[in-house]
Every structure is written in C-alpha cells, then in structure tokens.
Amino acid sequence: MKRIFLVVSYDGTNYHGWQLQPAAVTIEGVLNRAVSELTGEEIQVIGASRTDAGVHALGNVAVFDTDSKIPAEKFSYALNQRLPEDIVVQASREVDRTFHPRRCECRKTYEYTILNRTFPLPEYRNTAYFCYGALDVEAMRRAAAAFVGEHDFAGFCSAGAQVKTTVRRIDSLEIKRRDDLICIRVQGNGFLYNMVRIIAGTLIEVGKGALAPEKIPAVIASCDRAKAGPTAPARGLKLIGIEYLQG
Amino acid sequence: MKRIFLVVSYDGTNYHGWQLQPAAVTIEGVLNRAVSELTGEEIQVIGASRTDAGVHALGNVAVFDTDSKIPAEKFSYALNQRLPEDIVVQASREVDRTFHPRRCECRKTYEYTILNRTFPLPEYRNTAYFCYGALDVEAMRRAAAAFVGEHDFAGFCSAGAQVKTTVRRIDSLEIKRRDDLICIRVQGNGFLYNMVRIIAGTLIEVGKGALAPEKIPAVIASCDRAKAGPTAPARGLKLIGIEYLQG
Numbered sequence: 001m002k003r004i005f006l007v008v009s010y011d012g013t014n015y016h017g018w019q020l021q022p023a024a025v026t027i028e029g030v031l032n033r034a035v036s037e038l039t040g041e042e043i044q045v046i047g048a049s050r051t052d053a054g055v056h057a058l059g060n061v062a063v064f065d066t067d068s069k070i071p072a073e074k075f076s077y078a079l080n081q082r083l084p085e086d087i088v089v090q091a092s093r094e095v096d097r098t099f100h101p102r103r104c105e106c107r108k109t110y111e112y113t114i115l116n117r118t119f120p121l122p123e124y125r126n127t128a129y130f131c132y133g134a135l136d137v138e139a140m141r142r143a144a145a146a147f148v149g150e151h152d153f154a155g156f157c158s159a160g161a162q163v164k165t166t167v168r169r170i171d172s173l174e175i176k177r178r179d180d181l182i183c184i185r186v187q188g189n190g191f192l193y194n195m196v197r198i199i200a201g202t203l204i205e206v207g208k209g210a211l212a213p214e215k216i217p218a219v220i221a222s223c224d225r226a227k228a229g230p231t232a233p234a235r236g237l238k239l240i241g242i243e244y245l246q247g
Numbered sequence: 248m249k250r251i252f253l254v255v256s257y258d259g260t261n262y263h264g265w266q267l268q269p270a271a272v273t274i275e276g277v278l279n280r281a282v283s284e285l286t287g288e289e290i291q292v293i294g295a296s297r298t299d300a301g302v303h304a305l306g307n308v309a310v311f312d313t314d315s316k317i318p319a320e321k322f323s324y325a326l327n328q329r330l331p332e333d334i335v336v337q338a339s340r341e342v343d344r345t346f347h348p349r350r351c352e353c354r355k356t357y358e359y360t361i362l363n364r365t366f367p368l369p370e371y372r373n374t375a376y377f378c379y380g381a382l383d384v385e386a387m388r389r390a391a392a393a394f395v396g397e398h399d400f401a402g403f404c405s406a407g408a409q410v411k412t413t414v415r416r417i418d419s420l421e422i423k424r425r426d427d428l429i430c431i432r433v434q435g436n437g438f439l440y441n442m443v444r445i446i447a448g449t450l451i452e453v454g455k456g457a458l459a460p461e462k463i464p465a466v467i468a469s470c471d472r473a474k475a476g477p478t479a480p481a482r483g484l485k486l487i488g489i490e491y492l493q494g
Contacts, residue, residue: 088368125333
C-alpha cells in the first residue's frame with residue numbers, strides 16, 4: 001500500500017465544485033471514478049482544497065492509497081487518459097502515508113482575475129469577473145497592503161464554516177494589471193470560507209472609489225462581514241498552487 | 248436607411264462557424280436573429296471573414312442596413328443585451344452604404360496559439376492547440392521570415408476554395424513565447440482557405456525538427472499542398488482584427 005500525491009488542474013465551470021455530491025458532477029467524483037477504474041480498487045481521494053462551484057485550479061492537491069503496481073510518476077499520464085479535457089493531472093508522486101493534504105502546514109496561492117473594459121471578452125467569460133467601470137489599481141494596491149500579516153479575518157468569511165479560529169496569516173497580496181486584466185494574487189497559510197472572494201470584492205469596491213483604502217484596517221478590525229465588500233463571483237477565482245512545508 | 252458596421256468578438260467553440268446554415272447554430276445566424284429582433288426588421292448581416300467551426304475572433308466585422316432610429320454607436324450595447332455570453336459586439340458605427348466588408352481593401356491580423364508543455368491546461372483546451380514535445384521557437388522564427396512578402400500560396404490552401412488568384416501578401420509573421428504559450432501572429436492583405444492554419448501546421452513541423460527552416464522557400468515555391476505541413480486544429484486560431492484602408 002502506498003499513498004499517491006496528485007497535482008490537479010481544472011476548469012471548474014462545468015462542475016458543482018470539488019466536493020463529492022450524490023446527485024451532481026463534481027471534480028472529486030470524477031477523480032474518484034478515474035482512479036478507481038484505473039486501479040480496479042474502490043478509491044476515494046482526499047482533496048486539499050474543496051473549491052466552490054465555478055472556481056478553477058492550476059494546482060489543487062489530492063492523495064489516495066493504492067496497492068496498484070503502477071509507478072507513482074506514471075499515474076498522471078494514466079489518469080489523464082481517463083479524465084475529461086477540463087480536469088488534468090499535472091504531476092503524481094509517492095508521499096509518506098502520514099501525509100494528509102488538509103492537516104499538513106502549507107502555503108496556498110490564489111489568483112482572482114478581473115476583466116476591466118467597456119465590453120466583456122468571450123474568451124474570459126468563465127475565467128474572469130467582468131467589471132465595466134475603470135478601476136483605480138493604485139488605490140487597490142494601497143488597500144491590499146493592509147491585509148498582509150496575521151489578522152482575525154472573521155469579517156471576511158461566509159457563514160457556514162466550522163473553524164476553530166478565524167485568525168489567518170496573509171504573506172503577500174499583489175495586484176498586477178496587463179492590458180484589460182487585473183490579477184489579484186494572494187498567498188497565505190490558509191483561507192476561510194470565501195475569504196479570497198470577499199477580499200477581491202472589497203478591493204473592487206476600493207477600485208471603484210466606493211471604499212477608501214485607508215478604511216481597510218478598520219474594516220478588518222471590525223470582524224463584521226457587513227463592513228467588507230461583496231463576495232466576488234466564483235468564476236474569477238483560481239487556486240494556483242499549494243506548497244507543503246513537509247511531506 | 249443607414250449601414251451599420253459592427254466589430255464582433257466570439258468564442259467559436261460552441262458554433263458551427265460563422266456562416267449561416269439551415270440546421271446548425273452559427274455566429275451569423277445568432278447575429279441575424281439579435282439584429283432582427285432589436286430592429287423589428289428582417290436583417291441579414293454581411294460578414295467580413297467566414298471563420299470555420301471552432302475558430303475564434305476578437306474583431307471580426309459585420310455590416311447591415313437598417314431604418315432603425317437607434318443611434319449607430321448604441322447598437323453595440325443594445326445587441327449585447329440580446330447576445331449570448333460567447334458573442335460580444337465590441338463597437339458599432341455608421342459606414343458609407345457602399346462599404347462591403349469582403350470587397351474593400353483591408354489588412355487582417357490572425358493569431359495562432361500553441362500550448363507547449365508536458366500536460367495540457369484545462370483553461371486553454373478550446374483556445375490553444377496543445378503540443379507535447381518542446382518546440383524550437385528560434386527555428387520557427389527563421390522559417391516564418393520566408394513567408395513574409397508576396398507569394399503564390401497555392402500550397403497553403405485547402406481544396407474547395409473558389410478564388411481568382413492564390414497570390415497573397417503577408418506583411419508580418421511574428422512568433423512570441425510567454426511561459427508555455429507560443430503565439431504566431433500574422434498580418435496580410437487576405438488569406439486563402441485554411442491558409443493560417445496550414446502555415447501554423449508547417450511552423451509546428453519546423454519547431455519539432457521535422458522540417459528544416461531553410462526548406463520553406465522551396466515548399467512555398469512548389470505550390471504543392473502535400474509539401475506543406477498539416478492543417479493545425481481550428482481551436483488555436485483567432486481573428487484578431489481587420490483594418491480597412493477606406494470606408
């Protein structure tokens with residue numbers, strides 16, 4: 001028996017999110033079936049990040065245990081033969097059997113993409129949030145700086161999450177503009193439910209001039225969801241990667 | 248009666264190409280219906296470039312005649328209310344009633360995008376051609392130079408086209424690499440049927456080392472379709488824009 005570590009990329013548009021559901025097509029469900037058919041075992045993968053419907057990933061992580069004789073590095077090739085075009089395994093390797101993708105310390109990187117122009121572009125309809133009015137990226141950058149560091153992000157969390165603490169550490173939050181695309185890139189040691197989308201929604205309010213960047217520290221300190229911006233749409237969000245400190 | 252000029256962008260994935268067909272969904276068909284419903288007239292647009300199934304556009308051009316009182320510049324906004332997310336009008340304006348988008352002199356720009364890495368990326372599955380083996384971009388650039396200028400491109404044309412002459416002028420052919428994406432950008436005064444996709448397919452052969460860049464002048468001079476590379480898949484092709492010299 002060995003534990004296999006997968007790096008999984010997907011376009012979340014056509015899925016009801018990561019997590020297995022009895023009556024809906026999910027990334028986890030499709031992966032379970034591909035791994036089970038390949039190995040002839042009944043396998044349930046364990047995912048690192050249970051992304052919401054419509055959210056994308058370049059490098060989510062999943063592990064599973066198998067007695068299969070397939071070499072660990074070959075699972076990526078073999079699984080891609082069985083997966084649809086919108087789910088692709090980017091790498092596979094063996095990990096210690098004690099490694100658990102949600103319990104080990106890690107750093108996650110997310111990107112939130114905004115398309116900021118007069119008319120939307122069809123190419124980005126599923127992978128960016130379209131925003132009509134010109135956004136002030138400089139103001140967004142000043143606001144972004146206030147999120148970096150360890151804070152209680154209780155105000156940046158949707159209801160329904162069961163967590164011991166709402167304190168999280170953001171290591172960096174950068175905003176880049178390339179032509180009409182604005183990309184918010186955030187790294188941290190874990191994120192609350194919808195936290196990146198609420199940060200993105202808040203930064204968009206700043207970009208629109210509806211919220212002053214100087215007010216962000218007070219918005220964070222209030223721990224009041226109503227003081228932060230709206231939850232930005234799922235389509236703009238992409239889990240770029242997860243870096244494990246051990247394992 | 249006035250003639251309206253539209254700049255139309257679309258993701259061609261879900262369409263059977265531009266041209267109207269009785270039993271298939273096409274860009275032209277969807278545009279005709281949107282314009283007709285908006286104006287209350289029975290309108291058929293005239294398109295500049297009848298792109299194939301799966302080919303995309305940032306700026307294809309279409310015109311139509313109308314008695315509508317809607318100001319020319321407002322058609323873009325009004326049509327986008329009626330169009331699906333994968334077809335977006337980027338601009339509208341009035342043109343001279345003698346202007347015909349296929350009969351007026353113009354310069355067209357196309358891009359062909361190749362995703363060149365070990366595993367495909369779900370995000371680009373419909374907008375780039377996935378190529379596994381590392382391509383030699385320097386060799387592709389040397390080959391590209393041979394296409395520039397006026398040539399008889401009879402060998403770079405699929406059967407079925409009815410044209411007076413197969414001579415065309417390519418003004419520029421540039422190849423850029425950004426991370427795993429290779430973009431072939433070509434400008435010229437018109438292209439034969441499948442010409443850009445056959446040029447792309449030929450350059451990919453060069454990038455793979457299957458065809459020496461020094462042989463390209465002889466391949467062009469042969470006017471023999473069999474000597475050129477395969478027709479690269481539609482999904483990688485995008486009509487970037489059309490610049491009219493008058494009108």
